[in-house]
Amino acid sequence: MIRSLATLTESRIRRAEAEGQFSDLSGAGKPLPYRPGDALIDAGTAVGHRLMAEAGALPEEIRLKQALDQALTELANAAPEDRKTAMSKVADLQLKHAIAQEARRKFLK
Numbered sequence: 617m618i619r620s621l622a623t624l625t626e627s628r629i630r631r632a633e634a635e636g637q638f639s640d641l642s643g644a645g646k647p648l649p650y651r652p653g654d655a656l657i658d659a660g661t662a663v664g665h666r667l668m669a670e671a672g673a674l675p676e677e678i679r680l681k682q683a684l685d686q687a688l689t690e691l692a693n694a695a696p697e698d699r700k701t702a703m704s705k706v707a708d709l710q711l712k713h714a715i716a717q718e719a720r721r722k723f724l725k
Contacts, residue, residue: 661720677716684709 632638657665665678674682687709691702 661724675716675720677713677720680709680713680716684713 665675668674669678684706687702687706691699691706694702
């Protein structure tokens with residue numbers, strides 16, 4: 617299954633290239649944008665996430681990561697009486713993010 621998908625992908629890329637669909641792309645000849653977060657995941661996943669983000673469709677894992685980052689900032693700035701609630705929110709988002717990561721890993725196997 618994976619090999620046939622790779623073959624199909626390569627053939628479609630080669631056909632599009634032969635038809636000149638890659639000749640007028642925006643950003644051609646410019647350096648790639650700096651994305652340090654992409655270094656932590658494999659290249660295929662990083663490209664897929666970037667394409668979905670540009671289309672406005674973020675995967676659940678990325679959406680949860682953004683919410684988790686925001687919750688961690690809120691926790692750092694929380695008043696002492698609000699820390700317990702903020703910590704609960706962070707723990708909940710960490711669990712959901714870990715579940716989403718595991719689901720992605722299992723899907724890609």
